[in-house]
Amino acid sequence: MKPISHPWDGVCENGDIEARLESFKNSKPVIIGLYGLPGSGKSFLLATLRQGLDVDDFTFYDGSDIIAAVTDGGLEGFQTLDDEEKTHCRERAIMKIRQECDDSGKSALVAGHAMFWNEEEETGDIVCTQADLRSYTHILYLDIPVEKIAEYRRNDQKRSRPSVSITHLAKWQIAERQHLREVCRSYDIIFAAISPHHVSMNKLIPMIRDFRTHTEDLNTELAEQQLDKIMSGGSETPETVLVFDADKTLAPQDSAELFWELVPSIHNKEGEYCPLKKLFSGPLQYSYIAFRQATMLCEETIDDKDYDACCGTVAQMIEMHPEILDLLNFMKGQAHVRALVLTCGLKGVWKRVLEKVFLSDKVKIIGGGRLSDGLVMTPALKATLVARLRNLHNCYVWAFGDSPLDLKMLRAANQAVVVTGEEYKRSTTMNGALTKCIGTDGFQPRQAVLPCYARPRLDVTQLPLVQLTDYFFLDSIFIRRKSLHVLHATDRPVAKLLMTPMRDGEVSGPALRETHRRVGWYLAVEFYADIIGLEKYPIRHVQGYQTDGHRLFNEKETLIVPLMRGGEPMALGVNDALPLAMFLHAKVSSDIKAKHVQSCNMIVLVDSVINSGKSILEFVQHIRHLNKTIRIVVVAGVIQAQCVSASMIAHELCRFRGLSFIALRLSDNKFTGKGTTDTGNRLFNTVHLD
Missing domain, CATH: 3.40.50.300 (P-loop containing nucleotide triphosphate hydrolases)
Known part of the structure; x- marks a missing residue:
């Protein structure tokens, strides 16, 4: 030839x-x-x-x-x-x-x-x-x-x-x-x-x-229409959505492998046992065209009647992970939580799997397999749909996946859980893919090892373990969204007095640091006390007898963390009000180690100005990975109002229990300082360096 x-x-x-x-x-x-x-x-x-x-x-x-x-x-x-x-x-x-x-x-x-x-x-x-x-x-x-x-x-x-x-x-x-x-x-x-x-x-x-x-754009539009229809149903607008990959995530089996083992294929005559392996390892990789081609392989090999029968047979061969099954069953009584399966595999198989375990009314599927399904699911489309759940439907999304094909979806979610199966069954390339992206753009997934005796992926400090049936994990999923607990002195006369030198362009260096210190002390004694309370301890009265004195509750079990460098002066003022508390400088969230929170029941994060809230969110998420119940109070001189009320950051922060904010002033001004207007530069006389 x-x-x-x-x-x-x-x-x-x-x-x-x-x-x-x-x-x-x-x-x-x-x-x-x-x-x-x-x-x-x-x-x-x-x-x-x-x-x-x-x-x-x-x-x-x-x-x-x-x-x-x-x-x-x-x-x-x-x-x-x-x-x-x-x-x-x-x-x-x-x-x-x-x-x-x-x-x-x-x-x-x-x-x-x-x-x-x-x-x-x-x-x-x-x-x-x-x-x-x-x-x-x-x-x-x-x-x-x-x-x-x-x-x-x-x-x-x-x-x-x-x-x-x-x-x-x-x-x-x-x-x-x-x-x-x-x-x-x-x-x-x-x-x-x-x-x-x-x-x-x-x-x-x-x-x-x-x-x-049929084009890739139409494919996306059809998938989004299906998603919107799913989200519009039900008796209550969903606050939380659990998004699952199917093959080797919901269950240890791969539906495509089982399907092509059953189907008598012309491709066997051409030396192909499972044609999908050759397809996806070729030039098309995992593109839209590749998944359309996979659909055509199925269409040319088996007719509709035999396809339905084969999907039923494969479904009987699949057993869902008991832990995921328990999680989905627990969801049945929670109208504010939805579950969705986004599968690049065969929708017809997974539809029957969910019917088999009586979950088809609660867990919906978007996927393909046949032309009659109208669309194909791709890794990129999974991420697009998760982003739509967050941005358009204002939902908090937990994503569960097992392979590099799921990473875009996992990274697009609020919370990512890698399902780690037995070593001989799981993806051999996932470890390398995870290593490259963990920590990038704040991506911090966790792993659920299923079955429990399987060996975890990577180091559990790099990819922490989570138990799907653990009380605290379930509580973090099914918690209802509430408004953030925010205390502030914006309209009080004292705020106007304290804010004047903070806003005065002529005040900088030691004078400005002292002002921030006074603000930290004021916020601690005025608002922190309302949150945490006071405790009595014995003191000697000036007249010679013993009496009760008062101090902020559990000072010795409190950790004050200034977000460097701008948070240090205000944190020193907070420390004046809690003299027995521990003090730890932190530039990034990972500076807080497990040993720092072991003996604590309270962490006070301090920054001079909070604009978007992104850094605070990273710190809160990190602390919650280390300790699920420790109380967190965020103290700041100025907080941009939207970041604790209507933004996506606020939406994510309100998921955490035991979190409060204290501010001298809430501001509607979205201005971010730079050079001579940057608070950190003014505090330390470095305006000429920016």
Whole structure:
């Protein structure tokens, strides 16, 4: 077989064709190639499709007619050309079709030849050009039994066809089909082998209509519509959504592997046990086109009735993790919490799995597997839907996944849980992928080891363990959203007095640090005492007898943490009010270690100004990883009002119990200081450095 070069090695020697292809790069119309052995019925099928498809949307071409139209002397003249000249004519033909589609806005169906193979030759001659492959969006291969093709060839009244043995036709068909299947994946072409049942069952015309309209943008739109419909149902607007991957997350099994073990596939004849492994490890990787191609593999291999039966059989082979099953069952009585499965696998299988455990009414699925599902799920789409849950539906999202394909979804969620299965079953590349992204942009996932005796991933300090049935974990999921507890002195006369030197541009250095210290002491004695309370302790009265004195409660079990550097002066004032408390400087949240909170029941985070609240959120999340119950109080001179009321940061912070905010003033001004207006620079006389 004569090899075809790589798609990017230079399309052809003809500069005009190359230039035209470049000009078309950003406007590729839908062009569907119809291929099959000579005599397989391409022309007849093209005529049939012409009767069933709307001529306002589609145009139909016989490749030989177009070649004749662009060649001097027509087909007879074409036959006299050498191989290079024939290639140029074929390229001009497909460019003519592409130009007409661009001008008309229609999609095209083109009947053509991929390979010619004389029986006396050892290999076939590939005549499908690179211009063809860079123009087609889909290729349908007529997978007709070779005995039928031999009969068609013998009975063809319109043209004389040379006699070819059935053995050679079979070899030719396998080589041509396999070559097209493989080369399509290098050119982002969706390939499908179609058999007579596709036509007889009236599946081909809906399939072609779907080819014309289905794009990645439409795919996203359809998935978002499904999500919005799910979220609009129910008796209560959801506050929290649990989003699960399916395969090897809900259960240790992979539905696709089980499915393709059951399905008698033509791909087994081509040396493929599970065709998806070869597909996703190839040039398409895990793209939208790859998952559309996976759908077409399923469509060409099994009909709808057998597909449904096979999904039912696979579902019976899947056993969900008991811990996840308990979590989902616990959710049944919680109207403010929803669960959603986003699966890149077979929706039909997981629908039946959830029916089997009586959860189908509570847990909804978005996914594909068949054209009738309307969409395909991709890793990128999972992340898009999680972001939509957060940003449009204002939900707090917990995401559960097991592999690198889930990382985009996990990173888009508020909370991420990596499901760690047994070592011989789980993803071998997940450790490396996690190592690269943990800590990036605040990504701090945890892991649930299922079953419990499996070995955790990585180091548990890097990827902390979580028990899905643990009381505190369940409480953090099912807690209802409340307003943040915020105390402030904005409208009090004392705030106006204390704020004056803080806002005075002439005050800086030691004088400004002393002002911040006084503010810290004031906020501690005025508001912190309201939150934490006072305790009595014995003192000697000035008149000589013992009496009761008062101090802030549990000073010795309190840790004061200034967020460096701007929080230090105010934190020293807080320390004046709690002289027995521990004091720990922290530039980043990880500066707080487990040993620092072991003997504490209260942490006071102190900063001079809180703008977005992002840093505070990182500190609170980190502290909650170290200790689930410790009380946290945030003290600041100025807090931007939205970050504790209406922002996404506020939305996330309000999930944490035992969290309070104290401020001298709440501000509606979103201004962020820089240089001479930056509080840290003013406190330490470094305005000239910024």
